[in-house]
Amino acid sequence: MTAPQRIGPYVIERLLGVGSFATVWLGYDPLLDGHVAIKVLAENWSHDLRVRERFRDEARLLRRLEHQRLVRVHAVGELPDGRPYAVLAWADGGSLRDRLAAGPMPGPAALRLLGEVCAGVTVLHRHGVVHRDLTPGNILFRSADAGAEQVLIADLGLAKALAAASGLTARAGTPGYMAPEQDNPGAVIDARADVYGLGRLGIRLLAEPVPVGADPPRSAGVLRLRDGVPAPVAAVLIRATAHRPGDRYPDAAALHAALDRAANPVRQPPSPVAVTRRRYRLPLAVAVVAAVAVVGAEPGGAGAHRGTYTAGPLSVTLPDGWSATGATWAGQYGVDGEAEPALVMSPRPRRWAADPRVPGAFVGVSASTAARTTPAGFLAERTHGDCTPAPARTTRQAGVEWTVVTYHCDRGRPRIVEAAGRHPDRPALLYAQIVPPVDGAPDFVDVLLAGVRLR
Incomplete structure (x- = not known):
């Protein structure tokens, strides 16, 4: 793939990633002296009106929500060949997929991270939006003040307003993290599908390896948690990944609260x-x-x-x-x-x-x-x-x-x-x-x- 020299006013420095629907480039803004991520619709999808609209929907959603837990949109535009692109805040800390590729995270740190992700998805649910594709590749990190990091939810290209989710909803999602009902073209997809994705993400972060694509464990006793993760967390993850949507937590906020209770049982205060x-x-x-x-x-x-x-x-x-x-x-x-x-x-x-x-x-x-x-x-x-x-x-x-x-x-x-x-x-x-x-x-x-x- 040949890198373009410029996209709009931005100087292209290198390729950040390639997905099924889009390519992401690292761009430099000479006027503001800063870096951005530029997401361009893949050429092979440029003539599919549904995909083009989904691509634009993502930028509109992020722009409308404008929250520090979500990747921010700076601008949108079109290439000379008509393909749309979105200029996003650059997540200079990479993705959770990159970090997990280097090895498992310590249990307590992974549990805190899962809570941050739940809080980000809660923002979506509070605004009536379901993500539908919560995977390690869509969890990004951005440097913040005083050496801290922000955890960002990205890639809302599959997201839709919950009110619009109906029997016409197309199958979309990533195997291994996709809720079972997403495999049914006639199913109504709601926030509980994201709860399932968060639960699978939690199993990936907090438990001994489960093959991607395999069914999640059906009982807390079968789920082997990593060192440093409180045992009650297993039951929370089991409920979050229940096969029937009605058996799961209703939304990300309820899952987050359950994780907090499981990870922080009542204890005697230290002297x-x-x-x-x-x-x-x-x-x-x-x-x-x-x-x-x-x-x-x-x-x-x-x-x-x-x-x-x-x-x-x-x-x-x-x-x-x-x-x-x-x-x-x-x-x-x-x-x-x-x-x-x-x-x-x-x-x-x-x-x-x-x-x-x-x-x-x-x-x-x-x-x-x-x-x-x-x-x-x-x-x-x-x-x-x-x-x-x-x-x-x-x-x-x-x-x-x-x-x-x-x-x-x-x-x-x-x-x-x-x-x-x-x-x-x-x-x-x-x-x-x-x-x-x-x-x-x-x-x-x-x-x-x-x-x-x-x-």
């Missing part, structure tokens, strides 16, 4: 003292990482300058002279795929994360975190480099038992307080990261925590 026995050595740049994770924030809100502020179910009492901004907590997602609520409050909310002289606080609430860990366990993850933790303490404020760890730092902010507590009546973890005023009262932190409530 808060254990949190204080570590010397934290991550870079100081992450010291206020939670604060800068708020996205879509705007000044104001309910009572922002009248002593209180609300963001979703969160309600806080503001210290004198403070205001707040808030919307969602980036990086923390519920089983529905949506970011969980959070807010920032400070005398200068838009400056406190960047200016160590400005006091302030980040407050967030997370049901997904409450399902996987305890308050003390969560605080053990919130590390600060070149800072020394004081012994952990507990304080009961507004009915919440908070675990509080104060860090004394040699550089930047002299004091950073991390606090977390489980809500007594709701399955949610409350978290606060606080930089108290230098001249604040000794009980400043406790008073602030007393004003954090769920409505």
Whole structure:
């Protein structure tokens, strides 16, 4: 295959992949100084009107949904020969198929990845879309800030609105991951077909090898999980891959919730003292990482300058002279795929994360975190480099038992307080990261925590 020199305004550098319906090239945008992936309809399908329309449907769907868990569309166009192409965000981390070709992933990492994929498919289901072809080749990775990775759902060329799925739906999908009903031209295909694909993907990630194309195991006792994967996960995968759609989970959100419950059984919280026995050595740049994770924030809100502020179910009492901004907590997602609520409050909310002289606080609430860990366990993850933790303490404020760890730092902010507590009546973890005023009262932190409530 001869590589084109240009596609539209993009300089073509190399071939990324070839599929049944399309070819994908790595392109360079000289104006924006960045790389893109350009998906071009295969020449042998260019005269099939159904395939051309399906190709365009993919770009329209991705453009309409525009979500960080889905591959994004930058532009569409046509080659001189009339073939359509779509310009997509480049997934520079490759695909899950590439990674599995190098060997199996560690069990805990594979389980976390499966949860990320479920959250991405939940976005599709929430918008009434079924993917129908969930395979390792359609799970991509893209570099994000601070060395993290985004997990992306790709290749929606087989996706359709659920409302349009009917007896006229054409057979489509990949053997080994395709639900049994997809082999029946007269079947109605709904979100449960994706649940089957996710279950087969889970078996590929978490269990001892099952030949592609072979029927999945029919009982949890037969399914041999890899080391580090909790045993209850087997039953979840068995239900997800049930032959009858009615025996499966209804959608990706329900499957994600079941995986969370199976992977995080109720356990005794670790002693808060254990949190204080570590010397934290991550870079100081992450010291206020939670604060800068708020996205879509705007000044104001309910009572922002009248002593209180609300963001979703969160309600806080503001210290004198403070205001707040808030919307969602980036990086923390519920089983529905949506970011969980959070807010920032400070005398200068838009400056406190960047200016160590400005006091302030980040407050967030997370049901997904409450399902996987305890308050003390969560605080053990919130590390600060070149800072020394004081012994952990507990304080009961507004009915919440908070675990509080104060860090004394040699550089930047002299004091950073991390606090977390489980809500007594709701399955949610409350978290606060606080930089108290230098001249604040000794009980400043406790008073602030007393004003954090769920409505």
